[in-house]
Amino acid sequence: MSRLLTSVGAMSLVLFLLVLSLPVGPQAQAMLGVAGLAAMLVIDKVAHRGPGRIAFLVVGLALVVRYMVWRMTATLPPASDVTNHVASLVVLSAELFCFLTMLLGLFAVARPMDRPRARQLAPDEAPMIDVFVPSYNESLDLVAATLAAAKAIRYPADKLKVHLLDDGGTDQRCNSPDPLKAAAARQRREDFSRMAAELGVTYHARAYNEHAKAGNLNAALMKTDGDLVVVFDADHAPSREFLEETVGHFADDPRLFLVQTPHFFLNPDPIERNLATFATMPSENEMFYGIVQKGLDNWNAAFFCGSAAVLRRSALEEVGGFSGVSITEDCETALDLHSRGWRSLYVDRPMIAGLQPETFASFIGQRSRWCRGMIQILILKNPLMRPGLSIAQRICYLSSSLSWLFPIPRAIFLVAPLLFLFLDMQIYRATMEEFFSYTMVYMAALLLMQGHLYGRVRWPLISELYEYVQSVHLLPAVWSVLTNPRKPKFDVTDKGISVENDYLSELSTPYYVIFAVLLAAVGVSIMRWSAEPEARDLILVIGLWNLLNLVVAGLALGVVSERRERRRMPRLAQTSHPAVIAVEGVAVPAFVTDVSGGGLKLRPVGDRATRVMPGQKATLRVRVETDGDETEVLQVSVDVANSGVDGEGRFVGLRFADLSPARFRLIAALVYADIDAIRTSRLHRRVRRFLPIFLVKLLGWSATATARGVSYLLRHRTGDKKTATDKSLAPASGKPAAAASAAAPAPFDMTLFSDEATDARASAQGLAPAS
Structure with missing residues (x-):
């Protein structure tokens, strides 16, 4: 060849x-x-x-x-x-x-590489792993879902430790001269440390907010000792297979310092949302993760993207930890290690589900940081002059940084x-x-x-x-x-952030x-x-x-004409997952059809389905997989938000009523454990368009966008937006997990997950009432 x-x-x-x-x-x-x-x-x-x-x-x-x-x-x-x-x-x-x-x-990108699957390691071969989840200003429910998903990763439990690195609760912030900021930081530390403990996660809050994310990660490196380090952003929840598809590569290459995987996002970026293209058009990051990183991998130049990656501790220690000269510590760290002869690898298999900036202003803020950081690398660590890099690596890093001009x-x-x-x-x-x-x-x-x-x-x-x-x-x-x-x-x-009203961006x-x-x-x-x-x-x-x-x-x-989007977390369609909802002492079999961080949609079955009514408080019980063939039943408190009948039968909308650990373990099990559906939707949007027809379509698309922009200019005042946390995500009591879990759930009838549940599934799919 x-x-x-x-x-x-x-x-x-x-x-x-x-x-x-x-x-x-x-x-x-x-x-x-x-x-x-x-x-x-x-x-x-x-x-x-x-x-x-x-x-x-x-x-x-x-x-x-x-x-x-x-x-x-x-x-x-x-x-x-x-x-x-x-x-x-x-x-x-x-x-x-x-x-x-x-x-x-x-x-x-001349020769993009497709890597074979990682070798599966026996339990005695598995290295010790520390999972780092750095956080700064993210909400408790967002971070807790990621922690629960990280804890649920399939891996020997005695060799996996999950760490929450909370830069929003540092000593510096808790002792801020601003009493309001200090009180908020102390409350955050109390709530986050409690939730971490209940989820079996180690909580870290350092003394000072120095060197941003790189400093946070380096502080955790000094307190841990795992052979490998996994980094997930606070809004990047992993699937259970993440380590199975990555760790084996390190056993085969002692000079491998990085296995990077793609970032996949559950929500549209502001361009996709405001132009209504998210469901049909490939996302902007698809070109980078679907082609560019695979091309860089061929030249041993695939670089760290800040999250959804596994790194070797000994390599990081050789260069003094995560690099912090620029504000893009991820690419800079990879450059430093590549220049010392370490190798990287890219696995083109999405295994995390994250969130993108919701507003145009936050999108520009994110891209501004990426832009400034990559240009910093170009100037301060010029890859053309960097000792130790191959000619191909110099060209690849130059391409990645120079393009941001x-x-x-x-x-x-x-x-x-x-x-x-x-x-x-x-x-x-x-x-x-x-x-x-x-x-x-x-x-x-x-x-x-x-x-x-x-x-x-x-x-x-x-x-x-x-x-x-x-x-x-x-x-x-x-x-x-x-x-x-x-x-x-x-x-x-x-x-x-949720956008409760249509409005013109403040940057418009x-x-x-x-x-x-x-x-x-x-x-x-x-x-x-x-x-x-x-x-x-x-x-x-x-x-x-x-x-x-x-x-x-x-x-x-x-x-720049921001569309209303109240839901802070997207709902994901599920294949019918059996559940039981207990209302006023009555247990009603049902199936979960979609779920988000804030609630679920159920289809109750049987003659007791009509007993579930809006305004009721209830207990939801769902059996989920833990390790191997083992399962457990999770019980969470919910509020019945709405109910009705559509073309598929009766449905019920539920809101989570507290911040209990069971809630986040349930979200991790139903949303993130198996993301094959997410991968399928990603591939479904990868469709080539016939150029002449698409260009004509683009003209019409532009005319429609222009008309909407003019109408927004006439109807909405610039920057007049109302953003708030989605109310469906807030606990009814406003209390964290410890208080919410004080009330014991009603006794649970295990027979509802036996053969009766199978019969109920058949009834639900046939839209016939269960006896």
């Missing part, structure tokens, strides 16, 4: 040089472009991997290089025209930067057509024939390459949308790091201003096209460029 790839590579190089040497001119370029695009389409259909992949990329890259040569030699104003020449060079520099990052990215070229591409349309600056000289022969072929080649590499995980122009909405606010962040790389501080991203104003300017530029281009017949070709070219910017800006208006 390697010999075949070498032969294909040599032939592709010859083809690449041949394409570059062909005559330059609009007509020859048009013929070459059509032939090249046709070849790419054929290769994409018949040979998507291996040699075909190499040939496809070579043809596409040749078309892109021909465009860049033409762009540098035939489109610039003369140097004697200083103003226009300088402006044109700035735009060309932005294009060359994008070309460079594209080349680096192509190298990184995207706000700079994105801003240039937004402003450039406006300079011509409003100020008549000649930044791009081309006839319509040249535009179609070179620029359109170039853009088509880029779209085909993107579709070939990322088609199932990233749809056309979606990257442009994400970059645009971030660039508006990340551009100042980039500048601040470039001017003072040690200035950025770690900011924690808010999670678990620039997007409306930009849209208005771009819309005015469309009017100017139409007027100039009518008034200047001798320059119509150039006006049309620049006008189309501006129009593309307007389409993306219209989508952004829908992004």
Whole structure:
């Protein structure tokens, strides 16, 4: 196979040089472009991997290089025209930067790796493991669900210890000069330490909040001694199989320091929520976890992503723990260890379910931290100059960090057509024939390459949308790091916020201003096209460029128009899981059909189903798996929130009534223990779109988003939002677990989980009343 790839590579190089040497001119370029695009389409259909992949990329890259040569030699104003020449060079520099990052990215993902499953270890082979769950400002119910899921991981119990690292309850915060903050921190420490103890988790609160998350993790390293360290963010609950799919790799490679797994999110990010694409479109992070990390893994450059990862303690100790020079301690730590000869590995199997920022403002805050941190790494720990890295690793780390400078070229591409349309600056000289022969072929080649590499995980122009909405606010962040790389501080991203009303994001104003300017530029281009017949070709070219910017800006208006979303935790559909709900001394068999952190939906069966009514207090009993074939019955207090009848029969909505450990163990068992359904939904959204049809759809999508953005502007005051913890998640008594568990549950009839339950399941599925 390697010999075949070498032969294909040599032939592709010859083809690449041949394409570059062909005559330059609009007509020859048009013929070459059509032939090249046709070849790419054929290769994409018949040979998507291996040699075909190499040939496809070579043809596409040749078309892109021909465009860049033409762009540098035939489109610039003369140097004697200083103003226009300088402006044109700035735009060309932005294009060359994008070309460079594209080349680096192509190298990184050229051969994505699919790893075999980890070897399963016998109990006596299993290493000691410490699970770290760092927390700062997350709510108790959010953290407790993750702790319960971590405790439920399948692994020898005597070799697994779970630790809550609570940076919200440090001595520093408990002794704050602000009495309200001090009281809140002391209450947090009391509540979190109690819940940790009841869940069998070790609670840690350090003295000072130093060095943010890296400092928190390092403080725990000093107090623990496991061979391996697992890190889960406070809102990243793992499935029970997590260690089975990761730990075995360490036994086979003594120089392995990291096994990273994907992050999968239960809720949409603000862009997906506000544009209503979460159920149908691949999530933004799918390209990184589905393609990029697999490509980096081929070059031993897959890096730590801060959570859902296993690390070797001895490797961490060699570099003094988790790195903290930058505010992205995860990637920085991996860079430090790769430079010392340690190896990493990526397992493309989602085994955690997490939460994304709910509001656009918190989304921008998170991305600002990532952006600033990666640029810090680029400046302070330049991978090109870092001793110990291979050439491939240098290229991969350079690609990962350099790409975060995207706000700079994105801003240039937004402003450039406006300079011509409003100020008549000649930044791009081309006839319509040249535009179609070179620029359109170039853009088509880029779209085909993107579709070939990322088609199932990233749809056309979606990257442009994400970059645009971030660039508006990340551009100042980039500048601040470039001017003072040690200035950025770690900011924690808010999670678990509910949005009770539609509202305009407090960050929305620039997007409306930009849209208005771009819309005015469309009017100017139409007027100039009518008034200047001798320059119509150039006006049309620049006008189309501006129009593309307007389409993306219209989508952004829908992004900053926040949709109402009261549920703080998403509900997950479940296959019917048997349960019993006891109301006023009557036990009613039922099945759980969906569940969230705040409550459940049941379908009661039998002639006693109508006894369950809204407003009642009840006890829910569910049998769940523990270890192996063993099971236990969990009992939780619930409030009946609503009931009714739909197309599938009678249903009952329940709210958890307390913060008991049983509640969180139940959530861990029903939501996180087996996330095959989550993985299935992830794959279901990985669908390639036919490019011409999708581009038409995108125009309609932009028009709809624009209309909604305008309506929000007219109906909602900017920043007028009401966010609160979902009421369904709060305990009825407002007391933590110790008080809630004081009342003993009613006696439980175990026969309801025997053959009667099987009969009830059949009755429920047939919608017939049970006898």
